[in-house]
Amino acid sequence: MDWSSENQAYLMKLISMIRQQLEWFYQFHVKKNKKATPPDSAIVEKKLKEIAGKMDSPPAIEKLVQRLGLSAFERDILVLCAALELDPGFTDVLASVHNDGSLTQPSFSTALAVLKDAHWSAISPANPLRYWQLIEINNAPLITKSSLKINDHILYYLTGVQYLHPKLREIAEPIYTDGLLAPSQMQLAEEIIKLCTDKNESAQLPYIQFSGIDNADKASVASYVSTKLKLGLFGISAYDVPMNVTEAAELACLWNREAALNDYALFIDCSDIDSNDKNRTYALKSFIRALRGLVIINTHELTLNLKQPTVVFDIKKPSSTEQLSLWKEMSGANGNSEALQLNKLVSQFNLSADAIHKAATEIFSNDLKNQVHNEAYQDVIQKKLWKTCCNYTRPHLDELVERITPVASWDDIVLPDPQKNILRDIAVQVKQRSKVYGDWGFENKGLRGLGISALFAGESGTGKTMASEVLANELQLDLYKIDLSKVVNKYIGETEKNLKRIFDAADDGGAILLFDEADALFGKRSEVKDSHDRYSNIEVSYLLQRMESYRGLAILTTNMKNALDKAFMRRIRFVVQFPFPDAVQRAEIWKKIFPQNTPQKDLSTEKLALLNLPGGSIRNVALNAAFYAAHENSGISMQHITKAAKAEYDKLEKPLTSMEIKGWQ
Incomplete structure (x- = not known):
């Protein structure tokens, strides 16, 4: 049997045990059958141990009990509520116990009367059942009489269905990275792992804060650490943390429950938070202080005074030497890096390990990687490397300023x-x-x-x-x-x-x-x-x-x-x-201004050079004249230039003199 089947068998055995206790209670207390024999729990416990012993990892219910600190009585209450969902005949058993066909839901009163090792503290809001929201209470005038229902998400967990809670799924994304780490980054990652594994088992981990400007490499380090610690890593943005402190505390509690049950770690991205935003910073700090387990806080410059142990690691980009080594490794160019000009590449582009891994994976398909030592392909590879690196450094800058696609070459510019x-x-x-x-x-x-x-x-x-x-x-x-x-x-x-x-x-x-x-x-x-x-x-x-x-x-x-x-x-x-162009330079500009396919009709660059305009305005005149000519379905003539020049001069608020257009007609 696989774990899922064995887990199901274990849970159903527990439900069977609770059912036997209810049936005995009905016989002994309701039917007054004093000869009714109480169930032998030792037999059931032995069977449960046999099932658990065959499993690769503990049953979900026992993991929950251990991680969230439930007593045996609290565990049985949870199983009682789960039984109602998983055993179709359980409602009839409960109705019999209550001696009322309409009372088919369990309550604290039922649990206190029927289950073994009962204790009143199980009802407390501070105790696991209510603190971790494992059960839902349909409030009645007396809390002991309130009906109980198992939390849907917890029910799925007990049956072996593991998934992130919907409220968390709205804001959290799994972080999976298979990128390379530079040796300096690997050293920091191992220090973090040692810090986490050396702690006392009952002690809370210190918060881990990542400083530095490259989010991708910080995510890679966090992913490596989490994988080594056998934790699933999820990331959230600090902007998704509720501003309301109560809501933030409830979200933290929900995360703590899910992290404890499923072995999760949390990566909080605070890199864009404005330290002057006091309200958001306060809510964020309240949220983080309530978190438990492995919490990694990603910042650039923000300083969070959490008043709890925090260890800061500065995650820097790989050094130039490390970047060169990564390129060599990913390209297969060891011993041939000069042919690909990898030194020049590293000097120009300061890429993260993650970006190098992605760029190299994109460039070096198996076929191209096999051609690294082939001189005929090296120029092609060099150009592809350069272009790809440009692409990988654009995104953040494209969000801030205007990128110009350069089209001009040395032949286009006219200067002394x-x-x-x-x-x-x-x-x-x-x-x-x-x-x-x-x-x-x-x-x-x-x-x-x-x-x-x-x-x-x-x-x-x-x-x-x-x-x-x-x-x-x-x-x-x-x-x-x-x-x-x-x-x-x-x-x-x-x-x-x-x-x-x-x-x-x-x-x-x-x-x-x-x-x-x-x-x-x-x-x-x-x-x-x-x-x-x-x-x-x-x-x-x-x-x-x-x-x-x-x-x-x-x-x-x-x-x-x-x-x-x-x-x-x-x-x-x-x-x-950059001087204002003289007549000779203006004539040169006019010679170069029209594309090769542009039809022209008796244009004189000597006459055009009389227009006292800089290169930018000359381009405007030429372009507008082209549109005039296209509209008339003819080549560009001096007449079109005259019309366009008058419009340009009007825009510049300067007069077009007769000397400038002398002899044009």
Whole structure:
């Protein structure tokens, strides 16, 4: 027989024992048959031991008794209530005992009269039956006369059907991870396991708090610990904890019951909780303090003063060396990592162990893994590795700022040679940062100044965003545009918080961050006359500090370079001045502005170059002219350009002079 069948047999044997006691009570007390012989409980107990001895794990009822602390009498009350659901003839037995055909439900009074080892404390709300809500009471004027019913979920548990309680299932998700752990993470996991197994059996475990910024690796560590301790792991969000303290306490009690019966551990995600939200933090702390068993609290910066033993573990991402080892292991590239440029990959992307495992599993199908040492496939694998890593570092940043899909290349941008050369220097430094910082040891001199930062200055439409696209294409990196005028917040400290979220999210992939409208934050810093001035300067300093330590490229754009503080300028590595294009440059822009398939009709780039417009406005004119021509089903002519140019000049609130369109008609 399997465990389920044996468990059923054990439970039915207990029900049979209770039925025998009821039938004897009926004969002896109701029928006044003084010759009735009480059942021999020793025979039943012997049979129960025989059944239990054959089982791989204890019967559900005995596990419940042991875990929740029920007495023999309380166990029998629970079995009495279960019998009513599982034995169709049990209602008739109860009616006989009550000597009333309408009384077919058990009560405390029935249990106290019929069952062995009865004690009044079983009725107490503080005792297991009522505290753990194992039974439901249909209140009567006298509690002893109230009818009793077994909790449906507990009935299923006793019959061997195990599932998470519906109230918990609404907010809790099982956590299963098969991701790799780095050696440093494995060491922390083993420390947690030792902490849990060394404790006194009757003592409450300390709360385990995970600090750090990567939720995936923290979940992997928690999953590994739970698996080794033979516990099922469930996760809930701190936002699902009721704000009402009474409701939170009831939820904690329900979890404690389910965790004790089913060997569960709880992972509470508090990573997004605002420490300034006092009401939620108070409710959360009340909830956690009521929990028992293995409780792992995931935080980033929130400090929870639980006034109970708490052990904090800082779960960091794998080191660069560990990440390289994981990539080698997952790719099968041991001894051939240079061919796949795994060092470059690790330098650019700071991935968690979980992300490396998922990305490598996605990339290296059996066929592709077999081609790791085949030179013909290595370039394909390199590009796939790079692209996949970009994908795995996007999600958190995509939630915060706008990602731009770069389409411009070096051939598209029109700039004087000195400016183009600076852009190429920027690309070279980003490409070689691994060699200079890592291999040559510059990173050992401190993190400050290791970030690559640039200031793009010039009027709107002169090519600042296009230059950023060119760099993103050249470096094969994501480009994110952040409007600093929207990031700057009037509330003290909020700007810094917004910037921190952006940099933290971007740091994993070293994406190119394009901070637009830098003048919103980087105007000449004022003398400190009030608290707002002081905090504005703190925000500027914070952004500069993060730019200097950022592992990617940070670009700031401004229309007013002269308005920027010289102290700020000294901390920017590259400055590119985007001039307003002259006639020669405008002609070059016009030559490149139309796609190859665009029909044209007698366009003169020399005449078009007379329009005194920057590149961005030239693109607007060309695009609008294309729509005019398409509507007329003809090629783009000077007439269409004239109409589009007038609309663009009106938008810019500037006059279109006759000299600019001289000879167009």
